[in-house]
Amino acid sequence: xxxxxxxxxxxxxxxxxxxxxxxxxxxxxxxxxxxxxxxxxxxxxxxxxxxxxxxxxxxxxxxxxxxxxxxxxxxxxxxxxxxxxxxxxxxxxxxxxxxxxxxxxxxx
Amino acid sequence: xxxxxxxxxxxxxxxxxxxxxxxxxxxxxxxxxxxxxxxxxxxxxxxxxxxxxxxxxxxxxxxxxxxxxxxxxxxxxxxxxxxxxxxxxxxxxxxxxxxxxxxxxxxxxxxxxxxxxxxxxxxxxxxxxxxxxxxxxxxxxxxxxxxxxxxxxxxxxxxxxxxxxxxxxxxxxxxxxxxxxxxxxxxxxxxxxxxxxxxxxxxxxxxxxxxxxxxxxxxxxxxxxxxxxxxxxxxxxxxxxxxxxxxxxxxxxxxxxxxxxxxxxxxxxxxxxxxxxxxxxxxxxxxxxxxxxxxxxxxxxxxxxxxxxxxxxxxxxxxxxxxxxxxxxxxxxxxxxxxxxxxxxxxxxxxxxxxxxxxxxxxxxxxxxxxxxxxxxxxxxxxxxxxxxxxxxxxxxxxxxxxxxxxxxxxxxxxxxxxxxxxxxxxxxxxxxxxxxxxxxxxxxxxxxxxxxxxxxxxxxxxxxxxxxxxxxxxxxxxxxxxxxxxxxxxxxxxxxxxxxxxxxxxxxxxxxxxxxxxxxxxxxxxxxxxxxxxxxxxxxxxxxxxxxxxxxxxxxxxxxxxxxxxx
Numbered sequence: 001x002x003x004x005x006x007x008x009x010x011x012x013x014x015x016x017x018x019x020x021x022x023x024x025x026x027x028x029x030x031x032x033x034x035x036x037x038x039x040x041x042x043x044x045x046x047x048x049x050x051x052x053x054x055x056x057x058x059x060x061x062x063x064x065x066x067x068x069x070x071x072x073x074x075x076x077x078x079x080x081x082x083x084x085x086x087x088x089x090x091x092x093x094x095x096x097x098x099x100x101x102x103x104x105x106x107x108x
Numbered sequence: 109x110x111x112x113x114x115x116x117x118x119x120x121x122x123x124x125x126x127x128x129x130x131x132x133x134x135x136x137x138x139x140x141x142x143x144x145x146x147x148x149x150x151x152x153x154x155x156x157x158x159x160x161x162x163x164x165x166x167x168x169x170x171x172x173x174x175x176x177x178x179x180x181x182x183x184x185x186x187x188x189x190x191x192x193x194x195x196x197x198x199x200x201x202x203x204x205x206x207x208x209x210x211x212x213x214x215x216x217x218x219x220x221x222x223x224x225x226x227x228x229x230x231x232x233x234x235x236x237x238x239x240x241x242x243x244x245x246x247x248x249x250x251x252x253x254x255x256x257x258x259x260x261x262x263x264x265x266x267x268x269x270x271x272x273x274x275x276x277x278x279x280x281x282x283x284x285x286x287x288x289x290x291x292x293x294x295x296x297x298x299x300x301x302x303x304x305x306x307x308x309x310x311x312x313x314x315x316x317x318x319x320x321x322x323x324x325x326x327x328x329x330x331x332x333x334x335x336x337x338x339x340x341x342x343x344x345x346x347x348x349x350x351x352x353x354x355x356x357x358x359x360x361x362x363x364x365x366x367x368x369x370x371x372x373x374x375x376x377x378x379x380x381x382x383x384x385x386x387x388x389x390x391x392x393x394x395x396x397x398x399x400x401x402x403x404x405x406x407x408x409x410x411x412x413x414x415x416x417x418x419x420x421x422x423x424x425x426x427x428x429x430x431x432x433x434x435x436x437x438x439x440x441x442x443x444x445x446x447x448x449x450x451x452x453x454x455x456x457x458x459x460x461x462x463x464x465x466x467x468x469x470x471x472x473x474x475x476x477x478x479x480x481x482x483x484x485x486x487x488x489x490x491x492x493x494x495x496x497x498x499x500x501x502x503x504x505x506x507x508x509x510x511x512x513x514x515x516x517x518x519x520x521x522x523x524x525x526x527x528x529x530x531x532x533x534x535x536x537x538x539x540x541x542x543x544x545x546x547x548x549x550x551x552x553x554x555x556x557x558x559x560x561x562x563x564x565x566x567x568x569x570x571x572x573x574x575x576x577x578x579x580x581x582x583x584x585x586x587x588x589x590x591x592x593x594x595x596x597x598x599x600x601x602x603x604x605x606x607x608x609x610x611x612x613x614x615x616x617x618x619x620x621x622x623x624x625x626x627x628x629x630x631x632x633x634x635x636x637x638x639x640x641x642x643x644x645x646x647x648x649x650x651x652x653x654x655x656x657x658x659x660x661x662x663x664x665x666x667x668x669x670x671x672x673x674x675x676x
Contacts, residue, residue, distance in 0.1 A: 069333055
């Protein structure tokens, strides 16, 4: 009877230790999660701050870019030495019948 | 002894269970139930504002695929004061006015409200201005970070883009793409769930409550910024020369229905406070007009498609036709005798259009016009599209069919008739005009807008024939052939219509006109269709006088800009 009681107490003792270790492990995980949350929140805030600073700069640059491309027209292109294809064009002509890739009229 | 040990174990287990449960419950409340509050509080630490406006962007796409935003967000500051802490308002005004434009009277009036802890002084300040104000270290001065909708392109394509404004208490898209794609562009208040439990619980609650997540993203349009700029520049030149009531232009890819440019004057600045509501709607989509002679190619094409005429078929032109007591004549009233249908387009003869309609028959004529979708909405992705007014074709009266054959007595929206012209250009297929090319969802998924060619309503041969006829119009008749291009075939037709006299009890003004012009090129395989519209230009009668040069300039620009190879 005494031996049985001792064994039971030892078994329960191990169970209790197991539970304590499990709770310490879970508490550790909880701390890791909370730590991760804080890290991510801080990182997100930093990123948001960076975006907040960049957004207006990008928007203003795009505004300037749109203004600049609207200033480009054929007249400006001519002053820079570009020739309009619709007027100053030179063609190399090909006779269609002589195209090497044509299989027309070939006897196969 | 054993019983005590069991109870102790059970007690410990129970305590641990409830302890764990309480932690999980606390986590649930912190991350889900009060998550938004804490997220706002966290955001406030960075930005100082609990409700920073957020919204997706709208982009134009350049020919090389680069995206340029035309509706985005801008950050800055709102300047406010706490009058109860402001000891010397005059002195404070002088300091602030050196950095920000302020009205002295308004400032002093607001600063005098000593019981009010918050009075707004100026909005949309830049970072530099805010920093300069911070450096003053004045007591009672408040700077609040804010974000607002910003339109980098200004007035460019304003009636296409639309703007954001208040509807009740909520900022929402009004007009244009901002309204059409509001559900994609709008953003829900951000919940800063950044941990496992929050995501888990949030997912679980959404599952329980049946919450649906609609796609949030950005809109990429087919509008090409350089083309849009050039076209708007041409419209401004026209506006200065002819002082019309309204001007408009559409450039479309007739093969796909993709709109490359859509512009109209007068317009508005979407970033400014809107005072004239009449400027906000897009006349090219929301208005209908009697288009006049640009409708003739549709009538001729229908008759060719049915096989009742060819370009060489002839009729006897007496210069006018009588329908009961109504006289329908050519623009000059002159009869040309025996003449073919190519000349009907070259000389824009009303009698010829009526002849083609009569050979086709009223019912078939009506069916062809309906097949072009002229009485329906085109399905363009812009709000408030108008339907065409083709009621006269239901009247059964011969004179109504006769006038409709050359574009009078029926009213069409510019986008609807542009789509009908695309049918002539693309082999006879009806396309759906569209502005959105792609939706980039925040979830990193993109949805492409597939071009739709709904159905074929003209034969391929008809499309080729009418295109050749319209090329002949440009080569030999338009400004007497002076605008013919040796290396590029261009198909085009002008239209001049008398404006309806709404004040004088019906009828038409004798001296007020609507000018329209459409053309496409290269005619062998059209890549661009240009439609121009001018309502009530001053001191000029014919569209060939006003719209030919801008059309030629636009077509040359497009040929050079897109490096289109010559086709003849």
